[in-house]
Amino acid sequence: MQPKSGSGELTFTEVGRRRQIVAAAIETIAEVGYTGASFAQIAKRAGLSSPGLISYHFADKDELIGQVVAEIYGTGGAQIRLRSDQASSSTDAVLSFVAGSIAFYDSHRAHMRALIQILNGHPQARERWVDQANSAELDGIEQVLAQGQRDGEFRGDLVPRVAAVVIRDLLSGALQRLLTTPGLDVAAYTGELVTFCRRAISGSADA
Known part of the structure; x- marks a missing residue:
């Protein structure tokens, strides 16, 4: 799968999933700090089956942090x-x-x-x-x-x-x-x- 960032208008489902990931990232960073907040931990808090789903929606950690x-x-x-x-x-x-x-x-x-x-x-x-x-x-x-x-x-x-x-x-x-x-x-x-x-x-x- 390729990251959807910058690929055009997002679907309703994609917007919802990105919000879900951002919310999980906020909670994770608040709890374990910026350096300790891995994609694996964020994915677990968001209820995602794989950290790769974050990479599908965000090109890298910096893009995710910018959205946070x-x-x-x-x-x-x-x-x-x-x-x-x-x-x-x-x-x-x-x-x-x-x-x-x-x-x-x-x-x-x-x-x-x-x-x-x-x-x-x-x-x-x-x-x-x-x-x-x-x-x-x-x-x-x-x-x-x-x-x-x-x-x-x-x-x-x-x-x-x-x-x-x-x-x-x-x-x-x-x-x-x-x-x-x-x-x-x-x-x-x-x-x-x-x-x-x-x-x-x-x-x-x-x-």
């Missing part, structure tokens, strides 16, 4: 965007992004563990699959902060790009805390972080 990263970012983006799109102000948009990000981390822990394992295990993961998405996300936060500043919602001395980086760094720290602290009160942690961000960016002294 795309799935993680796509799933997270869709969930978080739903919150931000419903925001009535720039303040609500920023705080919804913060709360939505942590909610996604919490509900998709295997996804986030898998992403961390890929970043730690693949020498070109950042430049090939992650940097562009992260840059676009940072640009989006900056744009909302700049709009809120123009509208008078945020501090006049706020530096939107720097504030966006700080928010992104805070969320990275929140992810690490969530994954390494059993029994973490996620709701309380989220509430404090949202309050911290609101007070840090607000143009009001009593925010």
Whole structure:
């Protein structure tokens, strides 16, 4: 059998099988790490009769990993965007992004563990699959902060790009805390972080 990647439009069955393999890869990488996630282990978790079925759908491990990263970012983006799109102000948009990000981390822990394992295990993961998405996300936060500043919602001395980086760094720290602290009160942690961000960016002294 030859890999179907790049061979044209996929059938419904092929799309379903690829999704099945990607889901199994996420769970496997989250559990055993990037280097330990062999096709044999992924195939077993996916319920496939042979690792060769993965090679039929993906040209090599790099193509599969690229799809794994795309799935993680796509799933997270869709969930978080739903919150931000419903925001009535720039303040609500920023705080919804913060709360939505942590909610996604919490509900998709295997996804986030898998992403961390890929970043730690693949020498070109950042430049090939992650940097562009992260840059676009940072640009989006900056744009909302700049709009809120123009509208008078945020501090006049706020530096939107720097504030966006700080928010992104805070969320990275929140992810690490969530994954390494059993029994973490996620709701309380989220509430404090949202309050911290609101007070840090607000143009009001009593925010």
